[in-house]
Amino acid sequence: MRKYDLITPEGTKDFLFEECLVRREIEQELHQMFRSKGYSELTTPGLEFFDVFQSESGHYPQERLYKLTDSKGRLLVLRPESTMPIARVAATRLRDAALPLRLYYNQSVYRFEPALKGRSDELTQMGIELLGSSSYLADVEMVTTAIESLAACSGDDTSFSLELGDAGVFKELMGELNATPEERENIRYLIETKNYPALNDVLDTMGDGKIVASLKKLPALFGGEEVFEKASQLYSSERIDEILKDLRKLYEDISAVIGKGRLTVDLGMVNNADYYTGVIIKGYLEGYGEEVLSGGRYNKLLSDFGYDIPATGFAINVDAVANVRLKSHTVCVQPADAVVFAASGYEIKAVTVAKELRDKGQIVEYALFDTMELVREYAKEKGIGRIVVVGEEVTEVE
Incomplete structure (x- = not known):
């Protein structure tokens, strides 16, 4: 007896007519932008070996992976994100290519999302990866391209904003704290979700030193340029002072591009701390409650695949952008002539x-x-x- 032949699996949906049209418009706009900046398109398989997503820097929680086996019994997964497969390609087929490498992609990703969150298990991502440069200009290129992408996605009727942070602050503080990997991940999650009570409860068991006090206040370090002064008063070390100095310069330079009203500093933005090593960004569109763009610098990931080069990039949730555009624009399928x-x-x-x-x-x-x-x-x-x-x-x- 067939029970599920008329519905789609949880976390998936059919896209009809206007939805397909607006998604294609967004993809075409981003294709043209990325190509105009010298980025070349590549596509990775929808199926990858499980091992690709279990590197030291890019460990992906297996409970969020769609898993299956091939004819030889080897464990495969549906691609949950695009950066790690691209790192694999760069370390193998593109190893002899001239650096820097500018790559972009447009493909679906699949991952289990928490129940009752309203998120899709299947979504279309477009993004870019800039491999082989750790320069300040590479970070500027990435952030300004993210801004141009948000502007293209938002159109004339929707405003956008960008959050700027640096994973190095959290890494440096956690490096001074005697915590197990499990405690470290729990602290990271509580900071990211800005769960102040639970964060304080966990950190209270680890003493009352300056590091603990700084971690407790890290989620509150968001806003404008005043954040840098607050951060410098919390904790000072040679490396953290250098990170804050570089981030402040980037904030001031990017402010000149989009204005301070659209730009926020968030030192509590610590998503996937092992993955990112430096500047991280999140982009938002008015009318959508979560980020539609996210990314940053990940200088250690490719070394896990045997190719030690720096990298930075971001991904855009095309489905989320399409939802916003459908709310703010009237989109009609053109009838035949x-x-x-x-x-x-x-x-x-x-x-x-x-x-x-x-x-x-x-x-x-x-x-x-x-x-x-x-x-x-x-x-x-x-x-x-x-x-x-x-x-x-x-x-x-x-």
């Missing part, structure tokens, strides 16, 4: 007539009906303004 009705015996002639019209850039359908009355009803229902009748002569009916 004409429908071609073939009299009996003139079907091949109708094909030729339809092709001539299509060659002129028109959208043309065939009328798959036996009578003109039915053709007229169909054209009226679909909003098609012209009926082309093909017989001994070719005539048009408005």
Whole structure:
């Protein structure tokens, strides 16, 4: 007995007509932007070996992976994200390519999302990866490209904002704290989610030193340029002072591009701390409660694949952007310009007539009906303004 033949699995959906149209528009806009900046497209397999996502820097929680086996019993997963597969490609097929490498992708990712969060297990991502440079200009290129992407995604009616942080602050503080890997991950999660009570409870068991006090206040370090002064008063070391100095310079430079009203500093942005090593960003669109863009610098990931080069990049949730655009724009599927009705015996002639019209850039359908009355009803229902009748002569009916 079939129970699930008329529904989609949890976390997935069908995309119809206008949804497909607006997704394609967004993808085309981003394709053109990335190509204009010298990025080349690549696509990785939807199926990867489980090991790809279990590197030291890029460990992906296996409970969030869709898993299956191949004919040899080896463990495979549906691709949960795109950066780690691209790191694999760069370390193998692109190892001899000139650096820096500028790559972009447009592909689906699959991962289990928490229940009742309203997130999709399958989503389309577009993003870029800049491999082989640790320069300040590379970070500027990445952040300004993220801004241009958000601007393109937002259109004229939707505002956007960008959060700027650096994973190094959390890493340096945690390096001074005597914590197990499990405690470290728990602290990271509580800071990221800004769960102050639970964070304080955990840190209270680890003493009352300056490091603990700084970690307790890290989630609150977000806002404008005043954040840098607050951070410098919490804890000072040579490395943290250097990180804050570099981040402040980036904040000031990016402010000149988009204005301080759209830019926020968040030192409590510590998503996937082992993955990121430096500047991290999140981008938001008005009308969507979570980030639609995220990324940053990840200088250690490629070394896990045997290719020790720095890297930075970001990914855009195309489905989320499409949802925002559908709310703020009226999107309509364009009806055909004409429908071609073939009299009996003139079907091949109708094909030729339809092709001539299509060659002129028109959208043309065939009328798959036996009578003109039915053709007229169909054209009226679909909003098609012209009926082309093909017989001994070719005539048009408005």
